[in-house]
Amino acid sequence: MLADRKLKAVQEEARRIAQERRERVVRHEDLRKALQDAGFLHQHWNGYVPPYLDGYGQINDAQERADLVAICAEALRREQAA
Numbered sequence: 001m002l003a004d005r006k007l008k009a010v011q012e013e014a015r016r017i018a019q020e021r022r023e024r025v026v027r028h029e030d031l032r033k034a035l036q037d038a039g040f041l042h043q044h045w046n047g048y049v050p051p052y053l054d055g056y057g058q059i060n061d062a063q064e065r066a067d068l069v070a071i072c073a074e075a076l077r078r079e080q081a082a
Helices: 002-026 029-037 063-081
Strands: none
Touching: 002 029, 002 063, 029 063
């Protein structure tokens, strides 16, 4: 079905983005340490960052999300500065 193919395409794109995000972060020893300090093991983190809004439309203000956003933003900043 068309809907199934679209869903699969969206899921594949999300996996690709998460993988790129993960690779960008784990290139840097200090960011791997920051992941660990935030409670994530870089060996197991797949690059997923929870969305800004939760399933109820409320802002996701979890500290874990804030930590991941900051770490990923720093990795992206470094990549763009290179």
